[in-house]
Amino acid sequence: MNGSIANRRAGPESRGDNGQPRFAEFFSGIGLVREALEPIGWRCVFANDIAPGKAEMYVERFGADDLVVDDVNALDIADLPLDLDLMTASFPCIDLSLAGKRAGLAGKHSGTIWPFLDLVEAQCRRTVPPLLLLENVTGFLTSRGGRDLAAVCERMAGLGYCIDLAVIDARWFTPQSRPRLFVTAWRGSPERPADRPPSRLRPPALRRFQIAHPNLPFVDLAVPEPPLRAETHLVDLLEEVATDDERWWLRERTAEAVGSMNPRHRQRVDQLLAGQRDGVATLFRRRRNGRTVGEVRPDRIAGCLRTPQGGSSVQFLVDCRSGEARIRPLTGREYGRLQGAGDFPIAVGDRQARMGFGDAVCVPAVRWLVEHTFLIFDEAVDDSQALPLAAAASLHEPAEHQRELFAP
Numbered sequence: 001m002n003g004s005i006a007n008r009r010a011g012p013e014s015r016g017d018n019g020q021p022r023f024a025e026f027f028s029g030i031g032l033v034r035e036a037l038e039p040i041g042w043r044c045v046f047a048n049d050i051a052p053g054k055a056e057m058y059v060e061r062f063g064a065d066d067l068v069v070d071d072v073n074a075l076d077i078a079d080l081p082l083d084l085d086l087m088t089a090s091f092p093c094i095d096l097s098l099a100g101k102r103a104g105l106a107g108k109h110s111g112t113i114w115p116f117l118d119l120v121e122a123q124c125r126r127t128v129p130p131l132l133l134l135e136n137v138t139g140f141l142t143s144r145g146g147r148d149l150a151a152v153c154e155r156m157a158g159l160g161y162c163i164d165l166a167v168i169d170a171r172w173f174t175p176q177s178r179p180r181l182f183v184t185a186w187r188g189s190p191e192r193p194a195d196r197p198p199s200r201l202r203p204p205a206l207r208r209f210q211i212a213h214p215n216l217p218f219v220d221l222a223v224p225e226p227p228l229r230a231e232t233h234l235v236d237l238l239e240e241v242a243t244d245d246e247r248w249w250l251r252e253r254t255a256e257a258v259g260s261m262n263p264r265h266r267q268r269v270d271q272l273l274a275g276q277r278d279g280v281a282t283l284f285r286r287r288r289n290g291r292t293v294g295e296v297r298p299d300r301i302a303g304c305l306r307t308p309q310g311g312s313s314v315q316f317l318v319d320c321r322s323g324e325a326r327i328r329p330l331t332g333r334e335y336g337r338l339q340g341a342g343d344f345p346i347a348v349g350d351r352q353a354r355m356g357f358g359d360a361v362c363v364p365a366v367r368w369l370v371e372h373t374f375l376i377f378d379e380a381v382d383d384s385q386a387l388p389l390a391a392a393a394s395l396h397e398p399a400e401h402q403r404e405l406f407a408p
């Protein structure tokens, strides 16, 4: 690890005079929250993450000046700058993810939200940050019967924040299925009427949670409906990888993988070979009945990118454009593109890049939310300025893995 950034303390600093809103990103990883916000006028003045491998990528992109590489539990409020407008936390999902053991916020990974909220509370005693933004998997909504999310919302409400909840799927912006729960909080009282018009951002499971917690200060912010789907498909984001590149699986291995697929997935490979769906798809390897089998996506987008630490493996490409099925892992650059960070510098190897991007946020999804939510705060003094919310819930078809969320 570069010694100049390890354990560096950002220290107090008050607002500069250029008028840009200032934010601190916690669990910053490789910095895709910053990647989302800075082009729309925000200025990152503090970042924190514990992982040196992520920090290496962060520093390559943004420099080391604002980054503190340390355990969030070890941070002291004196490390944070004053006058923050926004504090963000895309905290670890391992204990909330359906794929994990679901220890919830009692788990040592996802439980890092508590030291973050301790810092928010301490910051409130110095200069109150008017805005908070949390991001995590949709399992956060149902973790321990909703008690985990309720406890976080109660803590924020106790500090004087109102709260909005939204589920945003990366597939509305890039060809990747990645539904995530966003918790937006702002200091103020819930003066808006608690009307709850239908919206793709707030599926039935989210509404059930809100109804089950009538004492929490939930307010639907009047944001517009997000795009229905990305303008690009998986094929548009692929790198050219030479046919003799060693990342391609050997013919025998590919034949064995395709041969061991269940008929539905083998048929999908046949369809790719016949030129359907651009001739490409992503493949996940899963354990089914004690053996590992490949499963092919049918819909011209990638499955949710993950990291090996999250309990799942790499995502692969099945490429049939040459008339023959070939398989290789998606590259780090392709992971970056699927997260909407196609220009992000990658000076590390594929494995490290996949770790970084696989665990990151989707840039255009975060940018869309912040642009529309916090734009409202610029003008929101007057409710009539707020953007109208279209009632477009019926336009949305939940994907297979989202059924739990969308079940009425």
Ligand SMILES: C[S@@+](CC[C@H](N)C(=O)[O-])C[C@H]1O[C@@H](n2cnc3c(N)ncnc32)[C@H](O)[C@@H]1O
Residues within 6 Å of the ligand: 027, 028, 029, 030, 031, 032, 033, 048, 049, 050, 051, 054, 070, 071, 072, 073, 090, 091, 092, 093, 109, 112, 356, 359, 360, 361
């Ligand atoms: C979901 S990822 C956030 C990714 C990030 N927003 C990005 O765009 O790259 C969660 C991050 O929390 C970090 N993390 C886990 N435990 C931590 C701790 N105790 N203190 C600080 N960071 C921690 C991980 O290294 C990981 O980068």
